[in-house]
Amino acid sequence: MFEHILIPTDGSKLSEKAVRKGIRFAHAMNARVTAFHAIPRFHASDVMMDLLGTSRGDYAKAAQAYANERLRFVQKAARALDVPCDARHATTDDPAGAIIEAAKANGCDLILMASHGRRGLGALLLGSETQKVLTHSTIPVLVYR
């Protein structure tokens, strides 16, 4: 059925919950996983507290470290169930586009993601990146809430 599942994560609680469920699903499907993290490009006007007062270089380093940590979380969860798991990341202004791109580039046949990411509005709406992935992806998308 599904052989290769792309699991994007941004490190939010909901996306880590989706990761754990996604790994279980991959295990049940006998599928392999590619974990993916989209690093937002540096913008001087950003209000993320961690990024204030940092230079482009500091930001790149911090963002890379954060990405590695997120991806390690997925790989650890995958290892626990013996699910083969690669990790990829990309720096982008368009996380949804990067997710679809990564799914295509790695030959994935399913994208599995949370309904909201870091900037989600709880129960009200579908997160904007999830929305964009659903609108533009040509491969099936499994959305966890």
Next chain:
Amino acid sequence: MFQRILVPTDGSDLSKKAVRAAIRLAAGTGARLVAFHAIPKFRTFTLDAQMLEDTAGEYRAASAARARTLLAAVAAEARKAGVACDTAHASSDQPWAAIIREAKRKRCDLVLMASHGRRGLQGVLLGSETQKVLTHSTVPVLVYR
């Protein structure tokens, strides 16, 4: 993994593709299927009570017959794949709400549906019923395109 999968169908080609995927997924994971069809409610602008009565009745009978035919075809296809399949239909002006209600009533743990239904604008957007199911469902939703 998933025990009971709800697959709504409106008889469109895309929803048939979703039905086939649901059967494959259920067969692969030992899940049961619930095939569901939402019948749009009859509407008319006429003031002739007699005509209203008759045509509404005819409409009800015809659409219920169509629902049964549609769902019987899904059940037969599921049976061929060795998948247990319940069927249900309901009249509703809000197919998305009927889908979520049925998923709850049958304790489904996944909704698998097409990105567009009969009235979809292929490739442009996510269909409006799929969109609303995604927004309001508390169980995971797997979207097929």
